Amino acid sequence: MPNVSTRGDGKPEVNHSYSAKLNPATGECILENYGEKYKTCDFALLANLYISEGKPGKVVEVRSSRRTGQSNFVSCMREALDRHYGKKPVGMGGTFLIQKGKAKIHVMPEFSPCPLNGDEAVNNWLKFFDMSAPLICQSVYVSRDLGFDLRVEHTHCFSHHGEGGHYHYDTTPDTVEYLGYFLPAEHLYRIDRPEQIHKLGW
Template sequence: MSLSVDTQQLFVPSLSEVCDTLQDGLSRNFETVKVEVVDCPDLTQSPFCLSGRGLCGSPRIADVGGPPYLLPHVDRTKLYDIANLTKLINLPNAFVVGAGAGPFPFVGQNSELMANVVTGKNASNGSRICKIINNKCELHKLPQNETGCALMINLFASEGLGGKVLKVSARKRKGTDNFISCIRKTLDVKYEDKSVGLGGFFRVTSGTVKCHVMPGFCDSALETEESLNNWLHFIDMPAPMTFFSVLVSRDPGMDLRQEHSHGYGESYGGHYHYDVTPDEVEYEGYFNIAEILYRIDRPEHTHSFRRD
């Protein structure tokens, strides 16, 4: 199946400028904030234990499919493979992290995907899915050769090299925005009509966050926020958790999901919404600035709900 691919050069401010911008913006939403430009740690080592070593080298993001392929009716033909997607974004040997829907032909049902993959000659797969079984969340690691996904996925890809990245630490939330929304909105205010893309991961080291997990596909139409929320399973999940996250400060008219974060803990995982323990929560994230945006298999018919 041939997939449509549109590209957009993103605005790439310096890491130091973004560092200062986020330090100021996040300080309005969190009691304690520290944003630094640092050498990316070796992400294959503890406490990260990811598939790739770093977030540098030709950084780019991809927005594939979208919520219209799930809502109001699921389109079961929308199946993708991360190994093939990295070829479409001209980075076949890539370290990829991101958030999307799991490969339902393999999993046996709808699920949340936490993508953590190295594609190409040094292929490695640390991706996980979570699904609802008997009204409970189950977390599973995917086998090495299962790099599929479905319906929608947001990806940050790089050559997996070391280099300079942003380290963002924040604790004790005092505002209303979640960690990622605060970052995105801060960049949007700073850069106005320009689109800045950021990707990487963050760890929740203290506190509890609210996540949702999609159950099996719904037989009836999900046409409103109310029906969608009644279908989803919302679960409070305690730290420690690791979330893969992709964001774009402003949509340049490409029908984007502007922020998307999926993560996992010891035996649970899901789609990040916000923390529910503002006095206790602590975040620590590593991010890099993307140079190019790829919009792949954009839905012909769209809608505006469930884009958080």
């Protein structure tokens, strides 16, 4: 769950990131303060990052309670932007809080010893949990992909009670409450796009 203040203006970088992994003995989630434990800002494999100057300014505030459809909180916002702006893609990034309720969250186990050749295989490999509010979620989403091979939405959550991972949707639609703050993106950078893609988990 990346959250880094970069080096600049005579100040060093500060890493407030968290990571989630599985306890190999119990299968339970272990949430760690990545920045404090590893003293690095490096990451590997995949990241969807929203970068800002961190200055005060106007934001989009989104409050929601009860889920009445199939789409999760992030998908609802992304789909609304897509309906409104059509072929003009709009990217947003920000933080939201699941204030009440529970959410389906996955944590990645050790890398699979055999190829994962479909979404069913991926889901069987991942470890899913029903995690409790309050959950602090960091999200990046784009209304549509215009050929960049983007993951159009990606959200990771952490907490102060030891739970965290990749957000899928809330599991308590009648009682869930969300509060989020988002900003539109001015530029989109696609870095190290792979030559071969698989579309698994999209």
